Amino acid sequence: MKRRQAIKSTAYGSAYALFFAQLVACKSNRESVESIVKEEILKRKVMLPENTPYTMDFLQGNVGFFTERGGTIGWMIEDGHTAIVDTQFPDQSHHLLDQLNSMQDGHIDLLINTHHHGDHTAGNIVYKNLTDRIVAHENSKTNQLANAKKNGNEDKQLYPNELFKDIWTTKVGSETITLDYFGAAHTDGDAITHFENANVVHMGDLIFNRRFPYIDMSAGASISNWINVLDKVLNKFDVKTKFIFGHSDNGFDVTGGKEDIKAFQNYLSRLLIFGEQSIKSGITLDELRMSTTEIPGAPEWKGKGIERSLEAVYTELG
Numbered sequence: 001m002k003r004r005q006a007i008k009s010t011a012y013g014s015a016y017a018l019f020f021a022q023l024v025a026c027k028s029n030r031e032s033v034e035s036i037v038k039e040e041i042l043k044r045k046v047m048l049p050e051n052t053p054y055t056m057d058f059l060q061g062n063v064g065f066f067t068e069r070g071g072t073i074g075w076m077i078e079d080g081h082t083a084i085v086d087t088q089f090p091d092q093s094h095h096l097l098d099q100l101n102s103m104q105d106g107h108i109d110l111l112i113n114t115h116h117h118g119d120h121t122a123g124n125i126v127y128k129n130l131t132d133r134i135v136a137h138e139n140s141k142t143n144q145l146a147n148a149k150k151n152g153n154e155d156k157q158l159y160p161n162e163l164f165k166d167i168w169t170t171k172v173g174s175e176t177i178t179l180d181y182f183g184a185a186h187t188d189g190d191a192i193t194h195f196e197n198a199n200v201v202h203m204g205d206l207i208f209n210r211r212f213p214y215i216d217m218s219a220g221a222s223i224s225n226w227i228n229v230l231d232k233v234l235n236k237f238d239v240k241t242k243f244i245f246g247h248s249d250n251g252f253d254v255t256g257g258k259e260d261i262k263a264f265q266n267y268l269s270r271l272l273i274f275g276e277q278s279i280k281s282g283i284t285l286d287e288l289r290m291s292t293t294e295i296p297g298a299p300e301w302k303g304k305g306i307e308r309s310l311e312a313v314y315t316e317l318g
């Protein structure tokens with residue numbers, strides 16, 4: 001039944017009709033037909049209807065990404081099992097679910113929040129009756145509660161109901177999903193999600209790919225420890241690991257490899273050095289804001305938003 005729904009869907013329609021007809025012609029065993037269809041689904045690109053406002057595709061194995069507005073979403077499907085990492089905003093979560101439901105039945109085994117920021121958790125509410133399990137780092141929930149109170153939108157939140165401190169692991173279908181916390185970085189509650197079989201890691205906002213980062217000092221961020229956290233990531237994962245990034249600048253991907261992590265780590269190191277030198281030279285934050293368009297040694301980071309880095313480095317070192 002699940003496969004029949006997939007074949008009927010707009011996303012897969014005509015390609016699968018032909019493919020399925022070919023299979024039926026040469027296979028009599030229903031079980032093997034279904035398992036081959038399943039494998040083919042997982043190998044294919046996500047075929048989106050025309051003019052969608054979003055991008056969605058498989059990345060490696062049965063894990064993919066979705067991006068429209070806010071922090072990139074990760075997802076995994078496997079014959080009736082689904083896991084999702086982050087939710088952007090309600091409209092975006094509906095768009096994602098429309099596509100996932102066209103591939104298979106809609107039960108969501110697990111929702112993961114990489115951290116509390118609204119562009120990663122505002123869509124949680126869509127999952128209110130769709131999943132029993134929402135997991136995040138314990139500080140992520142504390143931060144989400146505090147922000148909701150401050151912004152007066154507590155009624156629009158759905159909070160994690162499973163919390164972890166250092167490491168957390170579970171099975172969804174045949175996939176093992178492990179969350180690590182390596183210490184303060186973008187916030188004090190950034191989870192790193194590894195889909196072990198697929199070998200895909202969702203980094204949340206620990207990577208801003210060639211885009212000036214938001215460094216949330218009000219939620220316990222630390223530039224110097226962020227560099228250490230990325231060292232732990234580089235040590236833990238291998239050359240075949242594919243990474244999903246929270247954000248990227250125009251023209252750069254929201255997915256990538258270790259070289260992109262090293263490049264961002266270099267950005268943070270150069271930012272710290274630049275901050276130290278500027279403070280030592282007696283330059284005020286206002287003067288620095290007026291005169292800086294680029295961090296020396298990290299020219300790939302350009303465009304809007306450098307002032308957030310300058311303010312954060314002065315707060316951390318000040």
Ligand SMILES: [Zn+2]
Nearest residue numbers: 115117186205
């Ligand atoms: Zn964030």
